[in-house]
Amino acid sequence: MNEISMCVDICGVKLKNPVIAASGTFAFGREYSRYLDLNRLGGISVKGLTLYPREGNPPPRIAETAAGILNSVGLQNPGVDAFISNELPYLKQFDTVVIANLAGNSRDEYCVAANKLDKADIDMLELNISCPNVKEGGLSFGATPESVYDITKQVRNYCHHPLVVKLSPNVGSIKDVASAAQDAGADALSLINTLLGMAIDPHTRRPILGNITGGLSGPAIKPVALYMVWQAAQTVDIPVIGMGGIMNGNDAIEFMLAGAVAVQVGTANLVEPMATVRIIDDIEQYMLDNGLKTIKDITGGLIC
Amino acid sequence: MNEISMCVDICGVKLKNPVIAASGTFAFGREYSRYLDLNRLGGISVKGLTLYPREGNPPPRIAETAAGILNSVGLQNPGVDAFISNELPYLKQFDTVVIANLAGNSRDEYCVAANKLDKADIDMLELNISCPNVKEGGLSFGATPESVYDITKQVRNYCHHPLVVKLSPNVGSIKDVASAAQDAGADALSLINTLLGMAIDPHTRRPILGNITGGLSGPAIKPVALYMVWQAAQTVDIPVIGMGGIMNGNDAIEFMLAGAVAVQVGTANLVEPMATVRIIDDIEQYMLDNGLKTIKDITGGLIC
Amino acid sequence: MKGIVYSNDLISPSIYNMGIQLGDTAESIQAGQFVHVRCGQSYDPLLRRPISVCQIDAENGIIYITYQVKGKGTRWLAEQVRGSKLDILCPLGNSFEAVMPADINEIWLVGGGIGVFPLQLLAQQYKDKADIVSILGFRSDEFKPLWQPFEQYSKRVIIATEDGSYGYKGLVTDELTLALRAHKPQIIAGCGPSKMLKSLACIAEQYDVPCVVSLEERMGCGIGACLVCNCKIKSDGEWHYRRVCADGPVFWSHEVSFDE
Amino acid sequence: MKGIVYSNDLISPSIYNMGIQLGDTAESIQAGQFVHVRCGQSYDPLLRRPISVCQIDAENGIIYITYQVKGKGTRWLAEQVRGSKLDILCPLGNSFEAVMPADINEIWLVGGGIGVFPLQLLAQQYKDKADIVSILGFRSDEFKPLWQPFEQYSKRVIIATEDGSYGYKGLVTDELTLALRAHKPQIIAGCGPSKMLKSLACIAEQYDVPCVVSLEERMGCGIGACLVCNCKIKSDGEWHYRRVCADGPVFWSHEVSFDE
Numbered sequence A, B: 001m002n003e004i005s006m007c008v009d010i011c012g013v014k015l016k017n018p019v020i021a022a023s024g025t026f027a028f029g030r031e032y033s034r035y036l037d038l039n040r041l042g043g044i045s046v047k048g049l050t051l052y053p054r055e056g057n058p059p060p061r062i063a064e065t066a067a068g069i070l071n072s073v074g075l076q077n078p079g080v081d082a083f084i085s086n087e088l089p090y091l092k093q094f095d096t097v098v099i100a101n102l103a104g105n106s107r108d109e110y111c112v113a114a115n116k117l118d119k120a121d122i123d124m125l126e127l128n129i130s131c132p133n134v135k136e137g138g139l140s141f142g143a144t145p146e147s148v149y150d151i152t153k154q155v156r157n158y159c160h161h162p163l164v165v166k167l168s169p170n171v172g173s174i175k176d177v178a179s180a181a182q183d184a185g186a187d188a189l190s191l192i193n194t195l196l197g198m199a200i201d202p203h204t205r206r207p208i209l210g211n212i213t214g215g216l217s218g219p220a221i222k223p224v225a226l227y228m229v230w231q232a233a234q235t236v237d238i239p240v241i242g243m244g245g246i247m248n249g250n251d252a253i254e255f256m257l258a259g260a261v262a263v264q265v266g267t268a269n270l271v272e273p274m275a276t277v278r279i280i281d282d283i284e285q286y287m288l289d290n291g292l293k294t295i296k297d298i299t300g301g302l303i304c
Numbered sequence C, D: 001m002k003g004i005v006y007s008n009d010l011i012s013p014s015i016y017n018m019g020i021q022l023g024d025t026a027e028s029i030q031a032g033q034f035v036h037v038r039c040g041q042s043y044d045p046l047l048r049r050p051i052s053v054c055q056i057d058a059e060n061g062i063i064y065i066t067y068q069v070k071g072k073g074t075r076w077l078a079e080q081v082r083g084s085k086l087d088i089l090c091p092l093g094n095s096f097e098a099v100m101p102a103d104i105n106e107i108w109l110v111g112g113g114i115g116v117f118p119l120q121l122l123a124q125q126y127k128d129k130a131d132i133v134s135i136l137g138f139r140s141d142e143f144k145p146l147w148q149p150f151e152q153y154s155k156r157v158i159i160a161t162e163d164g165s166y167g168y169k170g171l172v173t174d175e176l177t178l179a180l181r182a183h184k185p186q187i188i189a190g191c192g193p194s195k196m197l198k199s200l201a202c203i204a205e206q207y208d209v210p211c212v213v214s215l216e217e218r219m220g221c222g223i224g225a226c227l228v229c230n231c232k233i234k235s236d237g238e239w240h241y242r243r244v245c246a247d248g249p250v251f252w253s254h255e256v257s258f259d260e
């Protein structure tokens, strides 16, 4: 008799468990369906979408660093329309929450795309104002409390789905940007996106990435991500979704103890396609071992 | 016939090579003298000093993370006076540049301590406005361009030694704080100090560090550090000393290619007491292999 | 998928040949496909390493890879011994067969250095269907163990070494040009450093011989999801970024944009 | 310093005993001192691991450590085989000898669980100078191989197990109290979990027996430079943070502040 419930409710949307595949590492789910049952996931945040299709940045787009990776994909994606007509119907076959991750170059672009997604059958919109890999826009929207407030407010007008704002770690005070997003009407926050970084080949004297700089993710950033999630969760009243270097169940639990209601798993998918499912199982085992009945018994449970 | 010169000149101070032991990881050199010849080092940045002795934070003060460490020492040190009378004479026996790393809780404290150090026989003063492990002051001085400008300007008044300002990575724009330090009269910059982070034990549900949060250092942060050094070096005209995760010669070369005139080695000392000397040898070998005559042939040599 | 190391031998300076027991999966693998291997359980190295399959012993369910020790990942691989367990994704990539026409009865294999391994499996798998000529280039005769396996599958093996220590002195593309003056094969399959592939694509176009190449790019997932391994592929006058891991690694040489 | 693994045997569930060839250094090591071992060349794990020396074979230049597999570092150690090379800093720490008076001829060793190892070397090194009584506590008799080495060096060995599967059922400190009622030794040397050390300190004070303890704290450099391993030590009514790695790990129990 298993009396455990792993369900979480994020602003009215029910997830069967708190594990969401992170944007950009899971594409639109198709490739992973060969390795795992997508119905098992709490949710899927799809590859970052833009109003128009984008080719992304020149290769190489990945550099391995110590316990981390730098990526400079640059939002290669088929555009919002193609997502709605080709990818969304595929995803809707599965019993999992679909989160559209939206990026843009300008306020207008964000708004027009948000408006299109508003009419689509997605479960949540994740506003990506923290992509470090596009020249114009992207990161700059997420850099200051003022700009976060402004873009969130704008997109809020066009978005009747629950709106998750994804914060950048490349800021002076995560508390200030978290508050700004909440004040502008965000229903939830997700963090962190990647840290700005670079890598150089000492022999060729060139950057390893075609785009020179990239975004750092993976276990290397976990301590920073955990700190920021802890700070954000203490600051806002809306739900916080934590991510950054989660590779196993214990990592996920650390984020939930720090205040996250759910977690996203990114880089781990690249290392092990089954990572999300393994993490779900790990969390369940942790709950069994510790006699916990619901995820609420974990979230915010840090003793200090 | 070895025609290589590894000398570097940082605002008039001559270092025999560009490798400096980083503050807080090398104490006052004594412990390392059993493992290496301190005369071999370009310089030593001593443990962060404060006006009065400090006991530091409660244990545990270290947590290992993936390819990194979190520390929360909290500036345990004997105070400026004891440094000048007990430690400095020891260090002056060696033919290496002595850099006093100075921290404080208030503007006044910084200034009084700077004034004391001004009369001491140190080679440079490194203004640490980026320590994440002290409650009052520390990090907050380094958080915004305005506060960096202010504290640098104040200390400048009391400091006739070359003044190196050590920047925090926990800022919105490293370019802005780098400019602020230069504008306020810094002779050089050093960066990065540690990134704010935390770690939790999922079993006890408690933070691993006694101080809850700590500063992340080591290979994990290298990509972030390298990016910031590259940004800072492009922004200012004064010399930049790079650090963050340097474990070997190639890492050091990456920082110099990105624009650093010299590097500091921190966490690597904890892993391998001989790290600094090994890195010096590695750099020399790189110069030989690539037919380079001086460190100037490396600094800023990134092709992109 | 778990694989078990069957053998792991140093065959040439810093180059190892490893046999991996994979059971039934082994015989389903096509030339050009690769395995994506986790190198240890540590987070450093973190990513899997893509390595081509170069030989298959279907009967015993063993695949062979040959790899050069370059960095952390391959150094870890070299430390494994018979019986060690490997965490492998496989088979990945499209394969030569998926790109080439079905009726191939004559292939020239053009390879350079450690890029010859996918061609070795192609030779093994096409030896009964097609006449194979292998034109291979290496730095020196130290690499002899890399071309020896081609001898049993090929009608002819032409070796060029940069230092002239074996075969012709010079580049493999020079030997190819010479050979093409005498005869044009039905198809060329190439693999090697991108500079070599670029000249190969030029020469193939010049002599109007269809040519497929297997590309390498730094990879993340290896399964087509993360979009980090992309290369520029032209079709209908336009180019798009295509995934080397899932749309490739084998492409028609005239579609590849080697410019960057 | 390089050490070469001489032996590495599983002696109890998840507990290994490793012999390491260190040459002349071996005989200079004192009980309470530890080795600081790099576990692999990867940056994950990054830090060295501190492990006490528990036995010395001076003649052959071999030291022995016994360690429990807990995380990444000790898991790596467990994978090493005879002939593997270890990167070691050693000997580190002050030692029992450095703290205790010179004229010791009677010691009681009080240890719990995997904290018994430094006491084992103390027993070996003092066996001819002093009467040794070992009072050791364990979870169950699974840990028998941990107390067996004490038998040859001790006048008497008292074992307590939490589940009563061997010796007395209960805590080691209960057995100590019982024994102290009968006789007060010249000195007590303790090592184990900090809760146990705290009661030990109390009991020693109560019975007014001098007591030294060996502490554990998470470490960085291990050589006294980074100040991360500190513990509160009282002297003259004031406390200061002292370095477990360099000022310790052995301290007088009444000077240690066990409060946090």
Ligand SMILES: Cc1cc2nc3c(=O)[nH]c(=O)nc-3n(C[C@H](O)[C@H](O)[C@H](O)COP(=O)(O)OP(=O)(O)OC[C@H]3O[C@@H](n4cnc5c(N)ncnc54)[C@H](O)[C@@H]3O)c2cc1C
Pocket: A063, A064, C034, C045, C047, C048, C049, C050, C051, C052, C053, C065, C066, C067, C068, C069, C070, C071, C072, C073, C074, C075, C114, C117, C118, C215, C216, C217, C218, C219, C249
């Ligand atoms: C489809 C494909 C097939 C390959 N087949 C073979 C083969 O059969 N034999 C062989 O010796 N090598 C092969 N390679 C190259 C091999 O993947 C790299 O040499 C290896 O990943 C280097 O890893 P490392 O840890 O030793 O080096 P590191 O320098 O430590 O690697 C750092 C990172 O860069 C990546 N990387 C480094 N070099 C390359 C490269 N040339 N191509 C792609 N990624 C690279 C690594 O995967 C890793 O993520 C192949 C590459 C690809 C893409």
Ligand SMILES: Cc1cc2nc3c(=O)[nH]c(=O)nc-3n(C[C@H](O)[C@H](O)[C@H](O)COP(=O)(O)OP(=O)(O)OC[C@H]3O[C@@H](n4cnc5c(N)ncnc54)[C@H](O)[C@@H]3O)c2cc1C
Pocket: B063, B064, D034, D045, D047, D048, D049, D050, D051, D052, D053, D065, D066, D067, D068, D069, D070, D071, D072, D073, D074, D075, D114, D117, D118, D215, D216, D217, D218, D219, D249
């Ligand atoms: C002076 C001293 C002597 C020791 N002697 C022994 C011994 O003889 N036998 C034995 O089994 N263990 C001993 N320990 C404990 C041993 O160091 C830890 O069990 C070991 O470091 C755990 O490493 P890990 O990689 O397996 O675990 P992880 O949990 O992966 O370690 C993570 C980090 O925490 C540190 N850490 C974890 N547990 C401890 C601990 N209990 N004490 C100090 N640091 C810790 C590790 O060093 C590492 O930096 C001693 C510790 C100290 C300080």
Ligand SMILES: Cc1cc2nc3c(=O)[nH]c(=O)nc-3n(C[C@H](O)[C@H](O)[C@H](O)COP(=O)(O)O)c2cc1C
Pocket: A022, A023, A024, A025, A047, A048, A049, A071, A073, A075, A101, A128, A131, A166, A192, A193, A194, A216, A217, A218, A219, A221, A243, A244, A245, A246, A264, A265, A266, A267, A268, C220, C226, C228
């Ligand atoms: C290859 C790659 C592509 C990514 N693309 C996106 C994206 O399109 N949109 C987005 O919001 N985040 C993107 N991210 C960031 C991740 O969603 C996540 O925030 C980050 O990687 C930290 O989590 P991790 O350490 O678990 O990967 C990408 C990350 C990687 C590694």
Ligand SMILES: Cc1cc2nc3c(=O)[nH]c(=O)nc-3n(C[C@H](O)[C@H](O)[C@H](O)COP(=O)(O)O)c2cc1C
Pocket: B022, B023, B024, B025, B047, B048, B049, B071, B073, B075, B101, B128, B131, B166, B192, B193, B194, B216, B217, B218, B219, B221, B243, B244, B245, B246, B264, B265, B266, B267, B268, D220, D226, D228
């Ligand atoms: C244990 C420890 C103590 C430190 N103490 C100081 C300090 O007192 N003053 C200071 O400016 N930086 C201090 N630092 C930061 C380092 O000097 C350096 O900026 C940082 O660790 C990044 O470099 P690394 O990755 O090479 O360690 C400390 C770092 C560590 C790990």
Ligand code: FES
Pocket: C218, C219, C220, C221, C222, C223, C224, C225, C226, C227, C228, C229, C230, C243, C244, C245, C246
């Ligand atoms: S490696 Fe992820 S798409 Fe090719």
Ligand code: FES
Pocket: D218, D219, D220, D221, D222, D223, D224, D225, D226, D227, D228, D229, D230, D243, D244, D245, D246
């Ligand atoms: S571990 Fe560095 S001072 Fe003790």
